[in-house]
Amino acid sequence: MSFPCCEDDQGDHDPNAYRLTEVVLVGPAPAPEERESRPEVLLRNGAKYTGQWRGNLRDGSGTLVWPDGASYVGEFCEDVAEGYGKFMQPEGDVYEGHWVADKAHGKGKYIQVDGAIFEGEWVADQQHGHGQETWPDGSTYVGEYLEGKKTGKGIFSWPGGSKYSGTFKDNEIDGEGTYDWSDGxxxxxQWSKCKMHGIGTCVWPDGRSYEGHYHYDKKHGYGVFRWPDGSRFTGEWQNGKQHGPGTKLRLTKNRWT
Incomplete structure (x- = not known):
């Protein structure tokens, strides 16, 4: 069994791969307490800044454009991006939201050029807290993040109708949760690394059920399998098959045989 959310995760983004704090090459320096708008100023790395200043520090609203085409439009405080702003990568990815000390921090939205979108909470340039991701194929994830990865409780839905609701760890289904397939x-x-592993119960739409141990997606260990007619097998399993000691009971004319 494979899970698309585990195979190609979109969770690791760095909206601030550029240094926003730069040394100014030219530009006058008014009194520190005054904030004023100035024309375009060239920075040491070739980037250009247009906007408000307080003394020699960018402070207020401004636009910073790098030689490769990346840009930041938003608020600065004491020469760092702080407040609300929009950062655009040269290849087209965009982060728009809150910043603290040159890092995405607070509520923000990251849009990839391929159409994948994350919207939620950030801490120090990483997705951290509650968020939601959507993909162009219609897949969605709503839940918790920890240091840039899906970790904690969440719900992942696939375009075909399948859905998982439960715990994640490091972008993988891991812990306890419920998976509903589109076929019923x-x-x-329990889960481990996107596979049924541990103790669990599986129910089929025709009434069959299995309750017991799994080992990486296969019935393995002690378990009970029940059929719609009331028959059941109780015993040991190995690699998905009945194996070793066990008892199979069949209900015939109201009697167990």
């Missing part, structure tokens, strides 16, 4: 099957139980 449901598994609730």
């Amino acid at each position: 099957r449901r598994y609730h139980g």
Whole structure:
């Protein structure tokens, strides 16, 4: 069993791969307490800044453009991006939201050029807290992030109708949760690295069910399998098959045989 959310995660973004704090090459320096707008100023790395200053520090609203085409439009405070702003990468990715000390921090939205979108909370340039991701194929994730990765409780939905609701760790389904397939099957139980692993219960739409141990997506260990007619097998399993000691009971004319 494979899970697209685990195979090609979009969760690791760095909206601030550029240094926003630069040394000014030219420009007058008014009294420190005054804020004023000035014409374009050239910075040491070739970037150009147009906007407000307080003394020799960028402070207020401004626009910073790098030689490769990247740009930041937004608020500065004491020469660092702080407040609300929009950062655009040369290849087209965009982050728009809150900044603290030159880093995406607070509520923000990251749009990739391929159409993937993250909207939620950031801490020091990493997705951290609650957020939502959407992909061009219709897949969605709503839940918790920790240091740039899906970690904690969340819901991942696929365009075909399948859905997982439960815990994640490092961008993988891991812990306890429920997976509903589009064909009506449901598994609730323990997971490890995007596979059913541990104790869980699987129910089929025709009434069959299995409750017991799994080992990386296969019935393995002690478990009970039940059929719609009331029959059941209780015993050991290995690699998805009945193996070793076990008892199979069949209900015939109201009697167990």
